[in-house]
Amino acid sequence: MSTESYEDTLERLGELLSCKSDLGKVAAAKIEKLFGELEEQKSNKSSDAVERIRSGFIHFKTHKYLKKPSLYNALAKSQSPKFLVFACSDSRVSPSHILNFQPGEAFEIRNIANMVPVFDKTQHSGTGAAMEYPITELNVENILVIGHSRCGGIEALMSIKDDAAPHKSVFIENWVKIGTSAKNKIKQEYGDLSFQEQCTHCEKEAVNVTLGNLLSYPFVRERVEKGKLALRGAHYDFVKGTFELWELDVKITPAFAFS
Amino acid sequence: MAPAFGKCFTFCCAKTSPEGDEMATDAYEAAIKGLKDLLSKKADLGNVAAEKIKELTQELKELDSSNSDAVERIKSGFTHFKTQKYLKDSARFNDLAKGQSPKFLVFACSDSRVCPSHILNFQPGEAFVVRNIANMVPPFDQKRHSGVGAAVEYAVVHLKVENILVIGHSRCGGIKGLMSIEDDAAPTKSDFIENWVKIGASARNKIKEEHQGLDDEAKCTECEKEAVNVSLGNLLSYPFVRAEVVKNTLAIRGAHYNFVKGTFDLWELDFKTTPAYAFS
Numbered sequence: 001m002s003t004e005s006y007e008d009t010l011e012r013l014g015e016l017l018s019c020k021s022d023l024g025k026v027a028a029a030k031i032e033k034l035f036g037e038l039e040e041q042k043s044n045k046s047s048d049a050v051e052r053i054r055s056g057f058i059h060f061k062t063h064k065y066l067k068k069p070s071l072y073n074a075l076a077k078s079q080s081p082k083f084l085v086f087a088c089s090d091s092r093v094s095p096s097h098i099l100n101f102q103p104g105e106a107f108e109i110r111n112i113a114n115m116v117p118v119f120d121k122t123q124h125s126g127t128g129a130a131m132e133y134p135i136t137e138l139n140v141e142n143i144l145v146i147g148h149s150r151c152g153g154i155e156a157l158m159s160i161k162d163d164a165a166p167h168k169s170v171f172i173e174n175w176v177k178i179g180t181s182a183k184n185k186i187k188q189e190y191g192d193l194s195f196q197e198q199c200t201h202c203e204k205e206a207v208n209v210t211l212g213n214l215l216s217y218p219f220v221r222e223r224v225e226k227g228k229l230a231l232r233g234a235h236y237d238f239v240k241g242t243f244e245l246w247e248l249d250v251k252i253t254p255a256f257a258f259s
Numbered sequence: 260m261a262p263a264f265g266k267c268f269t270f271c272c273a274k275t276s277p278e279g280d281e282m283a284t285d286a287y288e289a290a291i292k293g294l295k296d297l298l299s300k301k302a303d304l305g306n307v308a309a310e311k312i313k314e315l316t317q318e319l320k321e322l323d324s325s326n327s328d329a330v331e332r333i334k335s336g337f338t339h340f341k342t343q344k345y346l347k348d349s350a351r352f353n354d355l356a357k358g359q360s361p362k363f364l365v366f367a368c369s370d371s372r373v374c375p376s377h378i379l380n381f382q383p384g385e386a387f388v389v390r391n392i393a394n395m396v397p398p399f400d401q402k403r404h405s406g407v408g409a410a411v412e413y414a415v416v417h418l419k420v421e422n423i424l425v426i427g428h429s430r431c432g433g434i435k436g437l438m439s440i441e442d443d444a445a446p447t448k449s450d451f452i453e454n455w456v457k458i459g460a461s462a463r464n465k466i467k468e469e470h471q472g473l474d475d476e477a478k479c480t481e482c483e484k485e486a487v488n489v490s491l492g493n494l495l496s497y498p499f500v501r502a503e504v505v506k507n508t509l510a511i512r513g514a515h516y517n518f519v520k521g522t523f524d525l526w527e528l529d530f531k532t533t534p535a536y537a538f539s
Contacts, residue, residue: 046510049362049422050525053514056379057523064377065521076430076519081371082329089410091361092383096376097344099336103372110390112409121451126406128451129392130369133432136449142329150356152413170499171401171408219450230326234333239356241345243337245330 064103071104081107084134086145086210088114093148098236098243107134113153113206114145115178119216128217135229136219142230143214147207149237154203157183158195178213179206200237204244207233211248224250344383351384361387364414366425366490368394373428378516378523387414393433394425395458396490399497408497415509416499422510423494427487429517434483437463438475458493459486480517484524487513491528504530 017027065072083106085095095101095108109130116131117124134140147154156169157176160183167173182205186198193201211233214220223229231248298308345352363386365375375381375388389410396411397404414420427434436449437456440463447453462485470481491513494500503509511528 045421046527049510049512052362053379053424053512053523053525056381059380060378061521065518072518072521075372079371082332089387089389089414091359091381091385091387092355094374094376094381094383094388096374097383098340099333100339101336101371101374103374103377105371107369107371108374108390109369110388111406112413115406117406121454123403124406125451125455126391126395126397126404129433129449129455130390132449132451133392134369137432144333150358152417153409169409169412171405171412174401175405175409230329232329232333238345238352241341241352243333245333247326 075104079104079107079138081105081134081138082141083107084131084140084143085109086111086114086116086143088112088146088148088151088153090148090151092238093146093236095146098146107138107140112172112175113151113157113179114147114210115153115175115206116145116210116213117178118213119218131214131217132219135217135223139228141228142232143220144232144234145207145210145214146234146236147203148235149200149203149239151199151203154179154206155199157206158186158199158202179209182206182209204233204235207235208248215250225252351382355384359384359387359418361385361414361418362421363387364411364418364420364423365389366391366394366396366423368392368426368428368431368433370428370431372518373426373516375426378426387418387420391455392452393431393437393456393459393486394427394490395433395455395486396425396493397458398493411494411497412499415497415503419508421508422512423500424512424514425487425490425494426514426516427483428515429480429483429519431479431483434459434486435479437486438466438479438482459489462486462489484513484515487515488528495530505532 013027017023081104083101085099085101085106085108087093087095087108087110089110089112095106099106109127111127116127119128121128153172153176156172157179160173160177163177163180179202182202185205186202190198190201211231214231215224220229220231224231231250233246233248235244237243294308298304361384363381365379365381365386365388367373367375367388367390369390369392375386379386381388387410389407391407395407397407399408401408411423415423433452433456436452437459440453440457440460443457443460459482462482465485466478466482470478473481491511494511495504500509500511504511511530513526513528515524517523
């Protein structure tokens with residue numbers, strides 16, 4: 001990060017050259033080269049990206065942030081979202097778009113294929129932490145896991161022919177294997193369908209695997225049992241423009257006491 | 260459901276659709292019939308049954324109001340999206356249905372106030388987004404951090420994004436949690452949170468050393484930014500990231516969104532390896 005303005009650096013350069021005037025020609029050549037480089041930068045990708053970020057933030061600030069000062073003042077102090085949402089990292093499925101969630105409404109976890117692994121302090125601290133905070137400290141009331149069409153992660157899972165074979169990827173196969181039981185179920189029950197149709201079924205079944213895995217977290221289970229936390233699954237199909245929503249009903253009956 | 264020994268989990272998946280409603284009504288009617296059959300044989304259970312049905316009705320009323328709020332919120336949210344965006348821009352959504360080619364991989368905190376779709380106005384198709392506590396990128400670790408690894412691998416190797424952007428933010432609960440850890444060796448109070456935010460431990464140590472004069476909130480602000488730098492450094496521990504960065508096909512940037520002041524700072528990680536000198 002540069003804290004000096006270009007005027008300051010030019011001033012320092014001027015001071016140096018006034019002491020060492022023999023460096024003048026060298027300095028001139030270097031400055032010409034720099035000028036050329038800067039001209040190029042105007043049209044290169046780096047400034048495109050910076051401009052995209054800058055204009056995106058300005059849009060947000062003028063159309064949203066400054067137009068609702070009381071909302072943003074309140075949010076600056078604290079958040080109390082009602083939803084914890086798991087969505088895929090896919091650029092096409094942001095919950096803020098597809099469900100119009102506004103700032104403050106939804107705590108979001110986004111990863112490949114919107115997966116929640118089984119409780120594991122060693123291998124999956126990231127997902128665990130991202131759930132522990134909203135559930136135990138923010139007291140969200142709803143968990144929503146959203147699968148989606150044409151999911152690359154699910155496609156990768158379904159493409160794994162042999163679970164024991166060495167992985168082709170560094171990380172991806174290891175991660176998507178969280179959904180292995182979904183893949184197996186689909187291959188068994190829908191073996192006659194096309195690969196793409198099988199993937200669609202797996203996208204939904206993997207959501208159910210995740211809903212089940214949620215219950216392996218004690219802080220989820222205890223709130224679900226008390227009726228303080230609802231678990232739902234969903235599938236967003238951007239090819240057809242549809243959204244399916246379902247719920248996981250979990251109940252523990254009182255114990256029969258035999259003696 | 261028939262009684263079972265020990266604890267019994269009842270799983271029902273009901274769609275909130277006309278078919279789902281029909282299934283639910285059938286199930287309810289079957290249950291009522293079963294109850295009536297039982298009571299016709301055991302009339303003495305009548306009073307007990309009446310009490311329990313009253314309780315159940317009350318529970319269902321309470322459940323219904325909070326459940327239907329959530330379902331309604333989801334439904335109206337999707338309807339808004341569909342009418343205001345999806346149907347109005349069918350060319351874009353048709354293209355996106357075939358494939359995505361985002362230019363950005365963005366790491367943002369899971370905090371409900373800092374969604375990149377809002378704060379940077381990213382539209383569908385523009386940014387592959389990873390969201391976790393305190394927008395952390397852990398160092399390469401196939402065992403302990405496969406989640407982040409998989410997302411970075413997919414974005415960089417398969418989607419070939421041109422930019423990685425890690426966005427920290429003000430009042431970050433994860434960073435506050437990190438700054439609150441007095442003793443790294445002490446047993447953790449949480450199941451997961453402390454272990455996760457400790458990815459940023461070097462940032463915390465630096466802030467505690469260099470900014471002792473600041474108050475707690477100011478220290479947290481500095482740590483929010485320094486932790487982004489730790490993540491930027493960690494990105495370079497992924498060989499597929501390094502390979503693209505040295506070719507200049509991938510730019511790495513950090514940012515800090517301050518929603519108290521309404522500001523957004525952006526900076527870049529300049530990474531270069533010079534050609535090697537060959538000594539012999």
